Amino acid sequence: MSVRLKLLSILPKLMAVGLRRFNSLLNEFPEARTRSMVLRLYDAAGNQVAFWLGFEGDRPVVKEVDPRNPPFATTEVSMHIDVFLKILKGRLDFRAAYLYDLIDIKSNDGLPSTYHILLWSAFWDRLVELLR
Amino acid sequence: MIPVLVTSGKGGVGKTTVAVNLAANLAGRGIRVSLMDADLMAPNTHLFLEVNKERLREAGKMLLPLRVSENLEFMGLGVFIPRGVGVALNYEKTSDFITTLLKFVKWSGDYLIIDAPPGAIDINVRLFKELRGRARAVIVGEPHPFAVEDNLRMLDLLRFFDIEVRALVLNKYGMFSEELARQVVAEYEAYAEKYGFRIVKVPWDTELQTRTKPELFDELAEAVVG
Numbered sequence: 001m002s003v004r005l006k007l008l009s010i011l012p013k014l015m016a017v018g019l020r021r022f023n024s025l026l027n028e029f030p031e032a033r034t035r036s037m038v039l040r041l042y043d044a045a046g047n048q049v050a051f052w053l054g055f056e057g058d059r060p061v062v063k064e065v066d067p068r069n070p071p072f073a074t075t076e077v078s079m080h081i082d083v084f085l086k087i088l089k090g091r092l093d094f095r096a097a098y099l100y101d102l103i104d105i106k107s108n109d110g111l112p113s114t115y116h117i118l119l120w121s122a123f124w125d126r127l128v129e130l131l132r
Numbered sequence: 133m134i135p136v137l138v139t140s141g142k143g144g145v146g147k148t149t150v151a152v153n154l155a156a157n158l159a160g161r162g163i164r165v166s167l168m169d170a171d172l173m174a175p176n177t178h179l180f181l182e183v184n185k186e187r188l189r190e191a192g193k194m195l196l197p198l199r200v201s202e203n204l205e206f207m208g209l210g211v212f213i214p215r216g217v218g219v220a221l222n223y224e225k226t227s228d229f230i231t232t233l234l235k236f237v238k239w240s241g242d243y244l245i246i247d248a249p250p251g252a253i254d255i256n257v258r259l260f261k262e263l264r265g266r267a268r269a270v271i272v273g274e275p276h277p278f279a280v281e282d283n284l285r286m287l288d289l290l291r292f293f294d295i296e297v298r299a300l301v302l303n304k305y306g307m308f309s310e311e312l313a314r315q316v317v318a319e320y321e322a323y324a325e326k327y328g329f330r331i332v333k334v335p336w337d338t339e340l341q342t343r344t345k346p347e348l349f350d351e352l353a354e355a356v357v358g
Contacts, residue, residue: 031190096217101225111193112232114225118195118212122187 003043003081010088010131017130022060025130029123035109036073038065041081074109075116087124088131094124133166135244135267136356137259137295141282143250146303147171147272149340150352151247152180154270157346157353158243159203166197166241168233169208170259171249172219172226178210180344188212194238207237208247226255234262243357251282252289260293267295268356275302275313275333280320287323299330299355307336330355 017025026032036054050067054060065071079087083102086092097103098117105113138151148171155167169177183198183206190196197205209229213219221229246267249256269290273279283300290297300320305313317331324331332352339345 093214093217095212095214099213099217099219099221101220101222112228112236114228114232115195115236118188118232119190121212 003041003047003049006043006081006085007041007049010085013131014088017127018062021130025123025126026060028126031119032123035075038070038073038076040067040070040076040078041084042067042078043081072108074107075113076104076106076108078104078106088128090128090132094128095121133239133241133244135246135263136298137246137248137263137267137269137290138272139248139256139269139286139290140250140272141252141284141286142273142279143174145250145272145274145279146301146334146340147250148174148177148180148247150270150272150301150303150334150349151245152177153340153344153346153349154352154356155204155245156344157349158245158357159201160346161353163203163243163357164241165204166239166244167200167204167206167208168237168239168244168246169206169210170230170233170246172209172221172229172255173249175208175210175213177208177247178206181206183211191238194236195232196238197240205239205241207233207239209233223254227258230255230258230262234259252285257289260289260295263293263295265294269295269297270299270301270352270356271297272301272303274304274308275316276308277312277316280316284323287327291327297327297329299332299352300324301352302331302333304336305333 033055038050038052040048040050042048048067050065050070051062052065052071053062083097087094087097105116107113107116138147140147155165159165169175181200183200188195197207200206248259271283271286273283320331334348
């Protein structure tokens with residue numbers, strides 16, 4: 001199954017969280033306002049999709065981008081689509097996935113990549129909680 | 133801020149116990165102390181401190197350490213790792229963690245006590261290079277002959293990186309044969325005299341496995357700050 005098809009299994013829930021809980025998430029994680037992320041998901045066949053998440057002015061934006069040439073983001077997070085789904089479905093802890101070397105994080109803002117991991121792991125916990 | 137490495141030539145000798153109790157002793161004297169768990173192989177310091185695994189926050193692109201008490205703050209990988217999860221990080225990532233802990237945490241202590249990984253491994257060398265010429269060190273060992281070999285190597289390495297060894301702790305003193313312990317002390321004394329560090333005996337005390345007893349660490353604290 002392609003990366004896109006697999007993504008569809010979680011997309012409606014993600015959109016619902018985005019629509020209903022976005023502001024409360026933003027209040028909890030105000031650091032998000034000054035940061036952006038390229039999320040790159042791939043499969044074993046080498047297929048990949050990428051999304052840019054961030055703010056354009058005051059407006060939150062999520063858009064699909066070219067995974068080979070994504071726009072600048074303060075961090076780039078890459079993982080296998082199955083890892084992504086396991087995390088969001090609460091079957092794999094985000095921190096554990098990082099510690100098992102299943103997630104790559106590239107930092108583009110001068111901060112160490114582990115800084116982002118330490119700071120943002122709570123966000124993933126919260127997201128998983130909201131998706132339940 | 134003066135960094136103080138708590139290190140050892142081999143693992144399992146009680147570095148974390150010494151680091152936590154040293155930090156608590158100094159904090160009890162009214163000194164502001166930062167405690168960093170840099171032992172990425174066995175990050176257990178937080179277990180002694182009863183810190184909440186609360187969400188980490190930042191201020192001005194610096195992570196804020198967790199407050200333990202009025203004079204003691206803490207940060208380490210242990211607040212991040214879920215219980216029972218193995219760590220499969222390569223050198224690049226462990227080194228990145230060291231950078232975060234050393235340079236991107238808003239430490240406010242007068243002393244930064246660093247619970248270091250054991251042995252002359254790559255990540256320790258990275259740490260020593262970062263702290264070259266500006267740190268003090270405490271070497272922790274047990275009073276038996278194998279530990280002497282490992283700790284003499286560690287002593288040499290610290291001196292090579294121009295890190296001032298202030299004390300050598302003989303931890304769990306009384307647990308091993310008295311005769312062996314005497315031989316070990318005699319061997320260390322020659323080095324202590326030559327390089328100007330103190331030999332500090334910390335008695336074997338089962339309560340130290342479950343709680344801090346900073347009062348047992350007065351001599352060490354004086355060696356470190358004196």
